[in-house]
Amino acid sequence: MAPLGARGAAVYAVAMQTPPPDADALAHSAHLRRIIQEQIIAAGGAIPFSRFMELALYAPGLGYYSAGAAKFGAEGDFVTAPELGPLFAACVADAIAPVLRQLGPDATFVELGGGSGAFAEVVLQRLQALDALPARYAILEPSADLRQRQQQRLRERLEPRLAASVEWLDTPLQQSWDGVLFANEVIDALPTPRFSLRAGAVLEEHVALDGEGNFIRSDRPADALLTAAVRHVEAQLEAPFAEGYRSELLPQLPYWLQAVIGGLDRGALLFVDYGYPRREYYQPQRSEGTLRAFRRHRVSDDVHAWPGLQDLTASVDFTALAEAGHGAGFEFAGYCTQASFLIGNGLAQRLAEAEAGARDEAARYRLRQEVKRLTLPQEMGERFQAMGFQRGVEFGAAFLAGDLSWRL
Numbered sequence: 001m002a003p004l005g006a007r008g009a010a011v012y013a014v015a016m017q018t019p020p021p022d023a024d025a026l027a028h029s030a031h032l033r034r035i036i037q038e039q040i041i042a043a044g045g046a047i048p049f050s051r052f053m054e055l056a057l058y059a060p061g062l063g064y065y066s067a068g069a070a071k072f073g074a075e076g077d078f079v080t081a082p083e084l085g086p087l088f089a090a091c092v093a094d095a096i097a098p099v100l101r102q103l104g105p106d107a108t109f110v111e112l113g114g115g116s117g118a119f120a121e122v123v124l125q126r127l128q129a130l131d132a133l134p135a136r137y138a139i140l141e142p143s144a145d146l147r148q149r150q151q152q153r154l155r156e157r158l159e160p161r162l163a164a165s166v167e168w169l170d171t172p173l174q175q176s177w178d179g180v181l182f183a184n185e186v187i188d189a190l191p192t193p194r195f196s197l198r199a200g201a202v203l204e205e206h207v208a209l210d211g212e213g214n215f216i217r218s219d220r221p222a223d224a225l226l227t228a229a230v231r232h233v234e235a236q237l238e239a240p241f242a243e244g245y246r247s248e249l250l251p252q253l254p255y256w257l258q259a260v261i262g263g264l265d266r267g268a269l270l271f272v273d274y275g276y277p278r279r280e281y282y283q284p285q286r287s288e289g290t291l292r293a294f295r296r297h298r299v300s301d302d303v304h305a306w307p308g309l310q311d312l313t314a315s316v317d318f319t320a321l322a323e324a325g326h327g328a329g330f331e332f333a334g335y336c337t338q339a340s341f342l343i344g345n346g347l348a349q350r351l352a353e354a355e356a357g358a359r360d361e362a363a364r365y366r367l368r369q370e371v372k373r374l375t376l377p378q379e380m381g382e383r384f385q386a387m388g389f390q391r392g393v394e395f396g397a398a399f400l401a402g403d404l405s406w407r408l
Contacts, residue, residue: 266392275316334399339381344401
C-alpha cells in the first residue's frame with residue numbers, strides 16, 4: 001500500500017503495522033510515558049482522554065509537536081497541503097487578497113501553526129505579486145522546534161524585506177487588529193474529549209493504568225459541560241445516541257476560537273481541515289468516532305502507543321465550527337470542499353503559470369500530481385473542507401464554487 005497523502009486521507013485507509021521506533025525514540029517516549037503515568041496516579045487513577053492527548057502532543061520538550069522529530073513530508077509522519085508544492089498556498093493568497101485590500105495597508109495576517117514554513121513562503125510571495133501584502137505576517141506557533149525551522153526556511157528562501165515582515169507570537173494578539181486569521185489542519189489536533197453512552201447517561205473517556213502500568217480506557221461520568229454538549233448534538237440529530245456509541249466532541253471549541261481571534265476587529269477567518277457536517281460526523285455506523293494515530297504515513301487505532309512519537313487527530317465537526325464562528329460575532333462567509341475552494345480561487349491559472357516556469361517535464365509532472373492530490377475525491381479534494389467567516393469585509397466570494405452550507 002502506498003504511503004498516505006495526508007492525515008485526512010486515512011479516514012478510509014486500512015490500519016497498517018508501523019515499524020518500531022529506534023532506541024533513542026523509545027527512550028524519549030518512555031520519559032513522557034512516566035510523566036503521564038505520574039499524572040494518572042496523582043489524579044486518583046485516571047485522567048480525561050483530552051488531557052492524555054494534550055500531554056502526548058504538547059508536553060514541553062517531549063510531546064509530539066514540542067519535540068524535534070520531523071513531522072511533515074516524506075521524512076515525517078504525514079503530508080499537509082502546503083508541503084505538496086506551491087499551489088495550495090497560492091490559491092489561498094488569491095482568496096484572501098481582496099480582504100486584505102479592503103482592510104488597507106495596516107492589515108495583519110495571522111497563521112495558526114506554521115508547519116515547516118512552506119505556506120508562509122508561498123503566500124508572502126504571491127501576496128507581493130498581487131500588491132496585497134499585509135503590514136504584518138504573524139505565526140502563532142507553540143512549538144519552539146517548529147518555530148526555529150520556520151525561521152530558518154524563511155530566512156533562506158525569502159528576500160530580506162519579506163523575511164523581516166514575519167514575526168512569531170507566543171500568544172494571540174490581544175490588542176485591536178484588523179486582518180485575516182488562517183488555520184490549516186489545526187482544529188483536528190486540539191485535545192478532544194471523548195464521550196460514550198451507557199444506559200442513557202453520558203460518560204467521558206479517561207485513561208487509566210492496568211496492573212502493569214499500561215494505558216487503558218476507563219469511562220467515568222461526564223461533567224456538566226460535556227453532558228450538555230452531547231445533549232445539544234442529540235437534539236440537532238433528533239435522536240439519542242445508541243447504547244455504547246463513542247465519539248469525540250469539542251465543547252471548548254467556542255472558547256478556543258474566541259482566544260485565538262484575540263482582539264480581531266474587522267477581517268476574515270479561514271479554516272481548512274478534514275471532517276464532516278454534524279449529521280455525517282455522528283452517523284450510526286461511525287460508532288467508535290474518528291480518533292486515530294499517525295506515524296510514518298501509517299494510521300493506527302492504538303492511540304495510547306508511543307506517546308510523543310505519533311500524531312493524534314480527530315476529524316472536525318464543521319457544524320460546530322460554524323456555530324463557534326457565529327457565536328464569536330462573525331458572519332458566516334461560506335463552506336465548500338477543498339477542491340471547490342482551490343478551483344474557485346485560481347487553481348487552473350496558478351497551475352498554468354507554474355508549468356510555464358517549470359524547468360523540465362519532470363517538474364511539470366510533479367505539479368500535475370500536486371493538483372491531483374489536492375483535488376481528487378479519493379485524495380484531499382473532498383475529505384478536506386474550507387470554511388470562512390467575515391466581519392466588516394466581504395469574503396463570501398471565495399466560496400462561490402461549490403458552496404455546501406446547506407449540508408450544515
